[in-house]
Amino acid sequence: MGDPGMMSTVGWPYxxxxxxxxxxxxxxxxxxxxxxxxQSERYGSxxxxxxxGHRFNCPGLKLYLSFVIVLCxxxxxxxxxxxxxILLEKFTGLHFSVGLIIMCVVCLLYVNMGGLRSVAWTxxxxxxxxxxxxxxxxxxxxxxxxxxxxxNDAIEANFPDMNxxxxxxxxxxxxxxxxxLIGCLxxxxxxxxxxxxxxxxxxxxPDVNRKSIGKFLLISLVCGWLFNLMFILGPIGRxxxxxxxxxxxxxxxxxxxxxxxxxxxxxxxxxxAVLSTATSILLVVGQSVGRDIYGQICHKTATPEKQIRVTxxxxxxxxxxxxxxxxxxxxxxxxxxxxxxxSGIGSACVMxxxxxxxxxxxxxxxxxxxxxxxxxxxxxxxxxxxQSWSWAMGACVIWAIIAFFAVTFIRNAVKGPxxxxxxxxxxxxEKVDFEVLNKKK
Numbered sequence: 533m534g535d536p537g538m539m540s541t542v543g544w545p546y547x548x549x550x551x552x553x554x555x556x557x558x559x560x561x562x563x564x565x566x567x568x569x570x571q572s573e574r575y576g577s578x579x580x581x582x583x584x585g586h587r588f589n590c591p592g593l594k595l596y597l598s599f600v601i602v603l604c605x606x607x608x609x610x611x612x613x614x615x616x617x618i619l620l621e622k623f624t625g626l627h628f629s630v631g632l633i634i635m636c637v638v639c640l641l642y643v644n645m646g647g648l649r650s651v652a653w654t655x656x657x658x659x660x661x662x663x664x665x666x667x668x669x670x671x672x673x674x675x676x677x678x679x680x681x682x683x684n685d686a687i688e689a690n691f692p693d694m695n696x697x698x699x700x701x702x703x704x705x706x707x708x709x710x711x712x713l714i715g716c717l718x719x720x721x722x723x724x725x726x727x728x729x730x731x732x733x734x735x736x737x738p739d740v741n742r743k744s745i746g747k748f749l750l751i752s753l754v755c756g757w758l759f760n761l762m763f764i765l766g767p768i769g770r771x772x773x774x775x776x777x778x779x780x781x782x783x784x785x786x787x788x789x790x791x792x793x794x795x796x797x798x799x800x801x802x803x804x805a806v807l808s809t810a811t812s813i814l815l816v817v818g819q820s821v822g823r824d825i826y827g828q829i830c831h832k833t834a835t836p837e838k839q840i841r842v843t844x845x846x847x848x849x850x851x852x853x854x855x856x857x858x859x860x861x862x863x864x865x866x867x868x869x870x871x872x873x874x875s876g877i878g879s880a881c882v883m884x885x886x887x888x889x890x891x892x893x894x895x896x897x898x899x900x901x902x903x904x905x906x907x908x909x910x911x912x913x914x915x916x917x918x919q920s921w922s923w924a925m926g927a928c929v930i931w932a933i934i935a936f937f938a939v940t941f942i943r944n945a946v947k948g949p950x951x952x953x954x955x956x957x958x959x960x961x962e963k964v965d966f967e968v969l970n971k972k973k
Contacts, residue, residue: 534615534870537778538706539766543687543694545707548716549922550763554756556720557730558749560886564725565749568889569740570959575966579816580731580885581824586966587888587956588896595829597903598820600880601728602850604907605813607873609854612810613639615779616803617858622783623799632858636851639807643814644844659808661800663758669782669798670761672789673768683764686771694767707922715926719871722929723878726885728820729812814847821846871921872914879906879928883936892957893949898940906932 539546568583575586581601585594613635620631677683687695701709707716724730737748762782769781776784786795822843827834834842883902887894909931914924952969955961 534611534779535760535763536766536769536782537780539763540770540776540781541766541778542699542706543691543696543767545694545696545699545712546766547763548707548713549719550760552717552720553724554720554753554760556717556722556724557756558753560721560725561734561745561749561752564886564889565734565737565745566740566742567959568734568885569737571889571957572735574959574961574964575956576963578735579819579824580728580735580881581820582828583735584881584884584888584899585824585828586964587953588884588894588899589952589956589966589969590896590900591829593884593896593900593903594824596900597877597880597884598824600903600907601820601877602817604873604876605729605817606850606853606857607876608813608870609810609817609850610857611870611873612806612813613854614858616806616810618780619783619799619803619806622780622787623796629859632855635807636855639811639814640847640851643811643818643847659755662808663755665798665800666758666761669765669786673765673785676789677768677771683768683771687767690771690774691767694770706920708920711923711926712920715920715922715924718926718929719875719878719922722882722886722932723874723925726878726882727874728877728881729809729816731881731885732812732816814850817850818843818847871925875910875914875921875925875928876907879910879932880904882906882929883932887936888957892954893940893944894936894953894957895940895943895950896953897943898936898938901939902932902936905935 535546535549571577571587572583575583577583577586581594581597584597585591613632616635617628617632620626620634621628624631626634674680674683677686684695693699698709698713699705699707701711706712737745765782765785766778769776769785773781773784773788786798790798822839822841822845826842827839831838880903883906884899887902888899906928909928910924913919913927914921919927956964
């Protein structure tokens with residue numbers, strides 16, 4: 533819902549996000565996933581923050597990233613559940629607040645009761661529904677509008693600024709020229725790839741041989757391409773319903789183009805798209821609190837049962853905050869709220885995650901500097917300098933990369949690389965007992 537809504541306002545320049553997001557998710561995975569999985573097995577890591585903390589033998593970095601995840605993912609959850617409540621309101625007539633509470637309770641129950649297994653299976657079923665829905669809606673939309681030729685002619689006649697390859701350079705534009713293009717590229721290949729709720733899928737792969745990883749990435753590529761066809765429904769809807777609200781654009785299209793029975797069936801696809809992301813994020817937030825903050829920092833001797841209990845309490849508190857925020861101050865543009873959250877956590881995690889997996893000589897200081905510099909860079913460009921959100925997404929990655937390599941090179945030049953971290957990098961080494969390792973230090 534959010535991406536077609538944004539594209540209904542920005543036009544074709546916004547599609548650069550779709551162009552880079554899918555290859556950005558799969559191409560880095562060719563180089564990173566296998567090494568990261570082998571390393572995480574050595575460490576006994578279950579989450580991306582735990583993996584990063586172990587890779588750099590730095591509990592403080594793990595704690596910091598866990599707090600960043602909780603904070604930034606709250607923004608995304610607010611947006612996701614607003615979308616779900618909008619769907620229920622449009623299709624069933626339920627008041628927004630009632631629909632919001634229903635969806636929060638449903639998601640909370642099956643995340644808390646089933647954990648990653650329930651999220652994975654529901655994601656699988658929801659993914660099938662989403663693929664079918666995306667193909668059907670795009671086919672109907674293009675048929676109504678007269679194909680891509682009819683769509684482009686209509687956009688040129690009514691909204692010529694939406695028919696450009698790139699928007700003009702300037703802070704008043706969403707995808708401003710080459711700056712916006714660079715931002716979209718870095719978002720796809722860095723921020724999107726390093727999202728903890730996506731990395732959780734990498735860590736859950738049962739088999740790390742190259743053939744299995746290749747199948748996983750190929751399926752991701754195909755499904756991602758199908759999902760991103762929904763972007764195109766945005767400008768189609770803008771031509772057909774020029775007065776429609778951007779956040780309601782896909783819902784408006786479905787309710788006008790299909791019978792009530794078919795529209796309700798297609799609603800399942802929208803719910804699948806919203807909830808597959810929301811439940812994954814909710815699980816990551818709960819694990820960050822229950823396992824990474826409580827189990828590893830606050831109460832190191834906590835049993836797995838206690839960690840699960842704290843995780844469930846954390847997800848419940850998170851849902852309460854989401855409901856309250858949406859009741860009193862729901863975000864205007866769904867997708868901008870999502871990019872705010874993704875940019876914060878993605879820019880904090882990308883270099884410790886990717887750089888740590890690939891580079892033997894990566895330093896703890898470089899990882900810490902990068903994790904701080906990324907979110908700060910986004911705040912500087914988006915909030916202090918007032919530049920476009922798309923460029924801010926790219927700029928914060930540049931900040932993170934510079935901080936990671938600059939601090940690491942300086943540290944290694946002055947004191948030399950950490951022998952312990954070089955040994956921890958080895959994907960084929962023996963399992964690591966960090967208590968014994970740190971006693972030796």
